[in-house]
Amino acid sequence: xxxxxxxxxxxxxxxxxxxxxxxxxxxxxxxxxxxxxxxxxxxxxxxxxxxxxxxxxxxxxxxxxxxxxxxxxxxxxxxxxxxxxxxxxxxxxxxxxxxxxxxxxxxxxxxxxxxxxxxxxxxxxxxxxxxxxxxxxxxxxxxxxxxxxxxxxxxxxxxxxxxxxxxxxxxxxxxxxxxxxxxxxxxxxxxxxx
Amino acid sequence: xxxxxxxxxxxxxxxxxxxxxxxxxxxxxxxxxxxxxxxxxxxxxxxxxxxxxxxxxxxxxxxxxxxxxxxxxxxxxxxxxxxxxxxxxxxxxxxxxxxxxxxxxxxxxxxxxxxxxxxxxxxxxxxxxxxxxxxxxxxxxxxxxxxxxxxxxxxxxxxxxxxxxxxxxxxxxxxxxxxxxxxxxxxxxxxxxx
Numbered sequence: 001x002x003x004x005x006x007x008x009x010x011x012x013x014x015x016x017x018x019x020x021x022x023x024x025x026x027x028x029x030x031x032x033x034x035x036x037x038x039x040x041x042x043x044x045x046x047x048x049x050x051x052x053x054x055x056x057x058x059x060x061x062x063x064x065x066x067x068x069x070x071x072x073x074x075x076x077x078x079x080x081x082x083x084x085x086x087x088x089x090x091x092x093x094x095x096x097x098x099x100x101x102x103x104x105x106x107x108x109x110x111x112x113x114x115x116x117x118x119x120x121x122x123x124x125x126x127x128x129x130x131x132x133x134x135x136x137x138x139x140x141x142x143x144x145x146x147x148x149x150x151x152x153x154x155x156x157x158x159x160x161x162x163x164x165x166x167x168x169x170x171x172x173x174x175x176x177x178x179x180x181x182x183x184x185x186x187x188x189x190x191x192x193x194x
Numbered sequence: 195x196x197x198x199x200x201x202x203x204x205x206x207x208x209x210x211x212x213x214x215x216x217x218x219x220x221x222x223x224x225x226x227x228x229x230x231x232x233x234x235x236x237x238x239x240x241x242x243x244x245x246x247x248x249x250x251x252x253x254x255x256x257x258x259x260x261x262x263x264x265x266x267x268x269x270x271x272x273x274x275x276x277x278x279x280x281x282x283x284x285x286x287x288x289x290x291x292x293x294x295x296x297x298x299x300x301x302x303x304x305x306x307x308x309x310x311x312x313x314x315x316x317x318x319x320x321x322x323x324x325x326x327x328x329x330x331x332x333x334x335x336x337x338x339x340x341x342x343x344x345x346x347x348x349x350x351x352x353x354x355x356x357x358x359x360x361x362x363x364x365x366x367x368x369x370x371x372x373x374x375x376x377x378x379x380x381x382x383x384x385x386x387x388x
Contacts (some may be wrong), residue, residue: 163220164379185358
């Protein structure tokens with residue numbers, strides 16, 4: 001049986017235009033609500049624990065405003081050499097990040113947190129992304145002409161840099177954009193059927 | 195040194211809106227020219243030989259109109275169980291194709307043909323695409339509500355079905371959309387530097 005999503009009132013707790021676009025392209029209607037938080041996490045957390053923790057953290061200030069809507073929050077990190085790479089602090093940081101990613105395969109991990117009527121669940125997805133060697137001039141041009149500052153790893157896979165220098169991904173493409181939609185769709189199907 | 199593409203006059207020999215979008219998002223300016231041809235190929239061809247042959251075939255009627263522009267043509271096939279899966283003939287065929295792809299990993303192969311001043315070259319790219327099990331109703335709804343008829347394998351990875359049921363790809367995402375842009379970018383860089 002196909003899930004009936006029209007029963008499901010969804011609140012997306014994210015201002016990322018890419019997450020909105022994915023959820024909308026997947027056919028869902030939703031409202032956007034978001035509160036700025038400090039994206040801090042305990043040093044003891046490792047790899048997928050980090051975006052799972054931050055997705056949960058982003059949900060907390062929104063929960064009190066919920067009635068019986070489903071709240072979805074998410075956080076995306078880049079993981080390379082056992083280190084987390086978040087959003088760049090400034091253009092110089094963006095330059096250093098992209099220099100690190102050049103010619104290598106890194107992992108993009110998105111943690112998703114779901115909350116409805118006092119019950120919550122979460123999941124994550126991992127995608128490997130391979131950049132060819134980036135030239136210094138390419139990195140500088142990208143940082144100057146595009147908007148890498150609000151993006152984990154200082155790049156958008158749907159941007160010029162993704163189109164011309166990401167030679168391979170292994171996993172879900174939409175996960176790299178910030179929302180692992182096929183996995184989320186399965187979760188939403190289960191919720192709408194219960 | 196960064197390639198200087200402003201010297202390169204490009205003609206895209208394809209009416210696919212997805213190929214135009216990719217080339218445009220990658221920062222290229224180009225004109226579109228296309229002539230309808232019968233997309234037929236010898237039975238002796240196998241796998242990547244097929245889209246390479248068809249990309250070449252699509253270029254032939256356009257070559258006589260060229261001055262010193264670069265012509266780019268491409269063809270995309272879906273490959274499953276040693277068989278080519280092309281565009282669906284009708285809605286029933288689209289249904290059978292998607293039923294075949296359901297729950298399996300197939301390969302998407304795009305052949306690209308480049309021609310400039312009497313010289314030509316070509317290349318191809320392969321991406322593995324994995325669908326979760328599709329329900330009969332999902333396939334029917336997709337065929338009714340979207341436009342699978344002009345697409346190899348009867349689906350668009352950027353459509354609802356790609357967003358919600360393609361759990362994994364291995365390779366280049368843009369190759370699945372019809373143009374392996376990172377590889378093409380490298381080729382264009384070489385051409386613009388010579």
